[in-house]
Amino acid sequence: MKESETTPRNPEARRNPFTPTFGCIPPELAGREGLIGNIVEGLENAPGDPNRASVFVGARGTGKTVLLASIAESAEALGWVSANVTAREGMLGEIVVQTRKKGGHLLRPETLSRITELHVYGFGFTREVGDAQSTWRSDMTDIVQELNEAGTGLLITVDEASTKSAELGILVDVFQHFVRERRDVALLLAGLPHNISALIDDDATSFLRRAFQHSMDKISTSETAYAMKDTIEGAGRSIEPKALERAAEAAEGYAFLIQLIGYHAWRQSPRSGTISEEDVEGAIRFARRDMERMVLEPTMRDLSPREAEYLASMLEDESESLVADIAQRMGIDANNATQVRRRLIERGVIGSRGRGRVGFDMPMLRGYLEE
Ligand SMILES: Nc1ncnc2c1ncn2[C@@H]1O[C@H](COP(=O)(O)OP(=O)(O)OP(=O)(O)O)[C@@H](O)[C@H]1O
Ligand SMILES: [Mg+2]
Numbered sequence: 001m002k003e004s005e006t007t008p009r010n011p012e013a014r015r016n017p018f019t020p021t022f023g024c025i026p027p028e029l030a031g032r033e034g035l036i037g038n039i040v041e042g043l044e045n046a047p048g049d050p051n052r053a054s055v056f057v058g059a060r061g062t063g064k065t066v067l068l069a070s071i072a073e074s075a076e077a078l079g080w081v082s083a084n085v086t087a088r089e090g091m092l093g094e095i096v097v098q099t100r101k102k103g104g105h106l107l108r109p110e111t112l113s114r115i116t117e118l119h120v121y122g123f124g125f126t127r128e129v130g131d132a133q134s135t136w137r138s139d140m141t142d143i144v145q146e147l148n149e150a151g152t153g154l155l156i157t158v159d160e161a162s163t164k165s166a167e168l169g170i171l172v173d174v175f176q177h178f179v180r181e182r183r184d185v186a187l188l189l190a191g192l193p194h195n196i197s198a199l200i201d202d203d204a205t206s207f208l209r210r211a212f213q214h215s216m217d218k219i220s221t222s223e224t225a226y227a228m229k230d231t232i233e234g235a236g237r238s239i240e241p242k243a244l245e246r247a248a249e250a251a252e253g254y255a256f257l258i259q260l261i262g263y264h265a266w267r268q269s270p271r272s273g274t275i276s277e278e279d280v281e282g283a284i285r286f287a288r289r290d291m292e293r294m295v296l297e298p299t300m301r302d303l304s305p306r307e308a309e310y311l312a313s314m315l316e317d318e319s320e321s322l323v324a325d326i327a328q329r330m331g332i333d334a335n336n337a338t339q340v341r342r343r344l345i346e347r348g349v350i351g352s353r354g355r356g357r358v359g360f361d362m363p364m365l366r367g368y369l370e371e
Contacts, residue, residue, distance in 0.1 A: 053210070219258070
């Protein structure tokens with residue numbers, strides 16, 4: 001729910017508008033206008049627009065879930081029906097349930113009553129896999145056809161996409177047929193880089209090789225500042241220009257940090273009408289602690305000893321490292337080093353800095369490792 005839709009119990013107590021919670025839509029989205037605009041344009045266009053099959057790739061906390069949710073909102077404002085699921089068992093059934101809820105009034109009564117019966121589209125114990133699959137496909141074909149005849153498109157968003165979900169393979173296959181039949185449909189997936197590259201390599205979902213890939217790039221400092229300022233002012237306070245600049249820079253273009261820093265800055269001197277530089281300095285320290293606990297520690301835990309060693313050997317350089325130097329420091333050959341580097345890049349931990357160079361991509365990670 002948007003902050004503005006709730007009435008504060010005590011109007012004097014200004015509520016903290018920042019949302020440092022995964023999956024929570026912030027009051028102001030920083031820097032995703034272009035991405036959202038592209039997809040919306042694709043929906044307004046005719047079937048065949050490449051934006052209608054899109055994949056968003058980004059590390060933890062870059063704002064994928066929020067992006068999918070806000071595109072779904074825009075799509076619904078355009079009159080599309082949207083079904084928004086997370087890739088896991090039961091998602092095919094969930095898509096039908098949501099489509100029925102939101103677009104049921106556009107479906108023929110027979111179709112509506114058929115899909116209202118309890119269907120287990122996944123791999124239940126009574127039904128054969130192939131059977132469930134073809135039932136889902138024919139139900140969805142009817143649904144899409146009837147929605148399209150009523151002048152409405154169907155958008156499906158799938159969060160946390162990975163090869164672990166067999167149902168995702170079925171969805172992609174059926175979607176591919178819809179595209180071929182030039183139906184008004186769109187499919188947006190979001191996932192972590194290593195999961196998306198595995199999906200693209202997988203033959204069951206090879207159709208995704210032709211989908212548009214959008215990476216969740218760093219958000220610019222100016223867009224970050226703009227969103228922070230609007231969020232603060234929208235909730236009834238202001239921020240000193242210097243403080244805003246410092247806060248925006250410290251967020252390093254990382255969506256989750258924008259919320260963390262904003263949140264802590266807000267709570268430093270809640271009685272003051274203006275957030276000061278001192279408030280922001282304090283906030284950055286709190287934000288760092290939360291980042292460690294919620295992002296950096298879990299990320300490091302997921303790495304192999306080799307990968308951790310690779311990062312440690314990057315610390316010897318000021319900012320960027322030459323991959324050749326790292327291999328030498330680790331005493332491994334270039335091939336092995338390339339493998340390790342690729343996995344670290346796929347995890348969003350480091351990034352390429354042009355020919356033969358890498359640098360840290362995950363915000364605050366360098367400082368954390370140095371400690
Ligand atoms: N464009 C944005 N501007 C400002 N804050 C954002 C933006 N997008 C997301 N956020 C905030 O960043 C945090 C992470 O967002 P989200 O949950 O969408 O990330 P994610 O990429 O889905 O992470 P995960 O991979 O862990 O699922 C949330 O606190 C959210 O409010
Ligand atoms: Mg998410």
